[in-house]
Amino acid sequence: MTRSALLRSVLTRTAVLRLVLGWGSFGALLALAPLLGSHLPTPVLWVTLAAIVTVIIVCAFGVVTEAEHLAHRLGDPYGTLVLTLSIAAIEVILISAVMLGPGEHQTIARDSVMAVSMIIMNLVVGVALVVGGRRHPDRHANRAGVVTYLGVLVVLLAVAFALPVLLGDAGAFPPRAAITVIVLVVLLYASFLLRQLGARRADFQEVGMRADAGAAPPRSSVALVLAEHRPEIVARTLLLVALALPIVLLSHDMAELLDDGLGRLGAPVTLSGILIAMIVFLPETITTVRAALAGEMQRVSNLCHGALVSTAGLTIPAVLTIGLITGQTVVLAESPLNLLLLGLTLLLTLVTFRARRARPAQGAAHLLLFVVYALTTLL
Template identity: 30%
Template sequence: MRRSRVSWNVVVPLVALVMLALTWGAVPGPALAGIEAVVLIGAVLAAVHHAEVVAHRVGEPFGSLVLAAAVTVIELALIVELMASGGTGAETLARDTAFAALMICTNGIAGLSLLLGSHRYGETLFNPRGSGAALATLITLATLSLVLPTFTTSHRGPEFSPGQLEFAAVASLLLYLLFVFTQTVRHRDFFLPVAQKGQQGLVEDEIHADPPSNAQALRSLGLLMAALVAVVGLAEQESPAVEKLVSAAGFPHSFVGVVIASLVLLPETLAAGRAARQGRIQTSLNLAYGSAMASIGLTIPGIALASIWLRGPLILGLGPTQLVLFAATVVISMLTVVPGRATRLQGEVHLVLLAAYVFLTIIP
């Protein structure tokens, strides 16, 4: 039974990579798009499994950091490639992707985790010092990179001047690295799971299960990378089919970015939901805020570097509707994190805010 499960998690990422290699650059028909969607879901499930193996070996918060950083680096490569190819919406692709990741992580992943945890434990408990530090860093990153371009005057439109873009890129990368140092070295205990009411510590299987060997962890790390490459690549392969569906439904083109971002963030979503059901709410919040932070802290410097050879404008400033949703997310997230405990209501509020974002993307 165990051999079959392990074999499945090994085979699926490799099959997904092979399918990605064979179909890359082709416009899939309905049948091929359906097969790719099934393989993509399998790759997501395999990625979650291998991420949990790596996390079990290295411990928290390193496990959450590995998954968040890995997905973001691959996502950055995808954004640069799409921007280089040009096309509709290329100038706002980085902004739309980063903001979609921000809203999905802070309201979708965090809200779902709080809802699942509260359903089982009544009231979820986490460390406000760790989650508060992550949220403060995330708000600063988003403000520097996505809010300020709307109000600066050195360049026409919601764009940074070259010097401003350089400053934002360096500041974003520095802030992200400072947070990683705080999370993994200086105050690692702030980001460790907190026992829920009725628990005698961490979840039972986490206490008694022996960590995997170095060889198992390295194998899972390699398969995790393979699965994530397949997830992002197949998500991009699915984008023509998604664009057709979006156009047929009469939705704006920007909604395609929401769909693609949702597919790319599936591994973090499933991993955070499973951690929440096991009472590791802090791990879920580490994934939510860490993924959003990495999406901005690594994407903006990468885009700034790529802009040296990329042609065309780079619009990073948020629009009025996005600014209102961002402000609401900041206030609600602060009220959620500061007490160090949350009920089902907080999770539901975050999910409603995510629904508002998706609805207003469809009907701006």
């Protein structure tokens, strides 16, 4: 493929429009900074906030699109890891922007990660099982991979939400405990990635793709793909970064306006974390449903459970580090009700994905748990 043909295939009209919209919006906000710094009328505030959120979602779709291209080129689990890491990084950026913005946001990380957990493991998985189970009732995920995900998630979520209840001071880790948790979570997440990309990578592939037990391991396909398609991979990676940067730059203004808008409404603080989770995972939700419709149930697990492992594995160390550097209190301890819902979700996930078939009834059970969580949070 010639260089001009490669550029045309990567820099499509949609990609260029997303770039122009993202960077143009950032430029417009810079020009309007003096006006935005004043007390905006409520209608103007909500219109501005809606515009910024729309741009962030459009750019996030662009990031997911490029990550999907890389995923298809690299294959699982490498490709899906690129996608889940991209989404997790966007969430960490948005949460960090809120924490570093004005106002008190002691629980923003807890609320966001909890919302992500319930959205991914119940809402997204539930919809995927309902639509995928009807079209492909004989498909199921790779049980070994799902069990590995759940094992890591149980530890990460227990450390994040349950441990501060017992060891924390008013729901927050003391500095020494926070440093210990940062180190242990980073080590656990790194060891998980090494196993996922190394000796146990077959556990995260679609059922039927596992290599024969006695066969010699194949030559590194990723190395061959990188050598053969290096220009395309580099171009798509650069485009992914160029689409992600406006999200980073716009997140500060979004955090300030969101804080002001929710304060005027008198809305609960937890709503901010839920909104961030919904913004971040909308593109990946669509990708997951498409995978379910195609009968790729292990890809559904990789996208959902892999994204949650990456989110928890990156968010917890990031917010605790920000708290230590800035002196902010980071409250992670969850309520008994949410801990119960989270425990039920993990148990239901284990039962669902260890079954021999993907059943819509199991998806309905996940959806019911999400409705319960939404009602208890908002009401």
